[in-house]
Amino acid sequence: MTSTLPKPAERQQTVPPARARRPKRLGQRGVGFFMALPPILLIALFVGFPIVLAFGFSIGLNGGLNHTIATIGQNVHESEGWWGTLAAYQEMFSNQRFLGDLLVTVIVTLVSTITVLFLALGIGLYLKLKGGRMARLLSGLAIVPLFIPVVIASWAILTFYSGTGFLRSVFAIVGLDFPVWAFTMVAVIIGSVWTSLPFAVLMVSSGLQSVPNAMIEAARDAGAGSLRTIVSVIIPMAAVPIIIATTFTAIGIVGSFTVPYFTGPNSPNMLGVDMSNYFSSFNQPQQSAVMAFTVFVIASGIAALYVWANFRSAKEQGKV
Known part of the structure; x- marks a missing residue:
C-alpha cells in the first residue's frame, strides 16, 4: 500500500513565503x-x-x-x-488679597480632590469586593449630580445650608444651633465635591472593575487580609485610572467659577471668581491675565501627573 503523503520537498513548497514588512510610504504619512x-x-x-x-x-x-x-x-x-x-506679576504677587485668594484656591482644591478621591474609592471598592443591590444603589446615586446643572446645584447648596435652610430648621426643632455654611468656603468645598464626584466614580470604578478577580483570590489564599489586598493588589493595578480621575478632578476645581461664585464669600474667594472681578468690576484686565496664567501654571503641574499616567499605561501595553 503506497503512502499518499507529500514528500518533504513538496511540503516545503506548499508553505507560503513570509511577506516582508514594507516601510510606510511618504505619501501615506x-x-x-x-x-x-x-x-x-x-x-x-x-x-x-x-x-x-x-x-x-x-x-x-x-x-x-x-x-x-x-x-x-x-x-x-x-x-x-x-x-x-514682569511689573504686573510683581504687583499681583505683592498684593495680599491675591495671595489670600491663591492660598484659598490651593486649599479648596486639595481638600475637595482628596474628599472626592476618598468617596470614589470607597464606592468603587465596595462595588468590587461586595457587590449587590446596595453597592449598585450607591454607585447610581453618585452619578446623579452628573445630570443636574451646576447652577441649580450651587443654588440648592446655598439655600440648604443658609441661615433659614433645611439643616438649621431641623436642628432648631430639637434646640440645637447648626452652623451657617452658606457663603463660606465650606459650602464651596461641598459644591466642588458634589460636581466632581460623578466623573471620579465612573473612572475609579471602571479601573477597579478591570482588576482580575483571580489576583484578589490569590492574595487572599496567600493570607492577605482585606486591607492588605486593597493596598498591595487592587489599588496598584488600578493606579492609572485613579491618577487620571485625580488630575481631572483637581484641574476642574482649581479653575471653577460657578460654585465659588454662588456659594462662596466675597473675600477671600477662589481665583476663578477673583479674575472675573478684576476684569469686569475693577477694569484691570492685565491683572486678570496674570491670575489666569497663575491658574494655568498650577493646572499644568497637575496635568503632568496625567501625562505620566498615560505614558505609564502606554508603556505597560507595549506601545512605547
Whole structure:
C-alpha cells in the first residue's frame, strides 16, 4: 500500500513565503498628517493664539491686537522693549488679597480632590469586593449630580445650608444651633465635591472593575487580609485610572467659577471668581491675565501627573 503523503520537498513548497514588512510610504504619512491638520489648526487658532496674545499682554506687550484693551483698562503696565516686563506679576504677587485668594484656591482644591478621591474609592471598592443591590444603589446615586446643572446645584447648596435652610430648621426643632455654611468656603468645598464626584466614580470604578478577580483570590489564599489586598493588589493595578480621575478632578476645581461664585464669600474667594472681578468690576484686565496664567501654571503641574499616567499605561501595553 503506497503512502499518499507529500514528500518533504513538496511540503516545503506548499508553505507560503513570509511577506516582508514594507516601510510606510511618504505619501501615506502625508495623508495622515493632513487628516490630523484641521483640528490642530482649529485649536491653534481659537485656543493657542489667544493664549499667546494674553501672555504678551500680561508682560506688557500692549501693541497690535492688545492695543484696545490696554487703552480701556486701568493700571496697565507697558513694556519698554520687545522682551516685556514682569511689573504686573510683581504687583499681583505683592498684593495680599491675591495671595489670600491663591492660598484659598490651593486649599479648596486639595481638600475637595482628596474628599472626592476618598468617596470614589470607597464606592468603587465596595462595588468590587461586595457587590449587590446596595453597592449598585450607591454607585447610581453618585452619578446623579452628573445630570443636574451646576447652577441649580450651587443654588440648592446655598439655600440648604443658609441661615433659614433645611439643616438649621431641623436642628432648631430639637434646640440645637447648626452652623451657617452658606457663603463660606465650606459650602464651596461641598459644591466642588458634589460636581466632581460623578466623573471620579465612573473612572475609579471602571479601573477597579478591570482588576482580575483571580489576583484578589490569590492574595487572599496567600493570607492577605482585606486591607492588605486593597493596598498591595487592587489599588496598584488600578493606579492609572485613579491618577487620571485625580488630575481631572483637581484641574476642574482649581479653575471653577460657578460654585465659588454662588456659594462662596466675597473675600477671600477662589481665583476663578477673583479674575472675573478684576476684569469686569475693577477694569484691570492685565491683572486678570496674570491670575489666569497663575491658574494655568498650577493646572499644568497637575496635568503632568496625567501625562505620566498615560505614558505609564502606554508603556505597560507595549506601545512605547
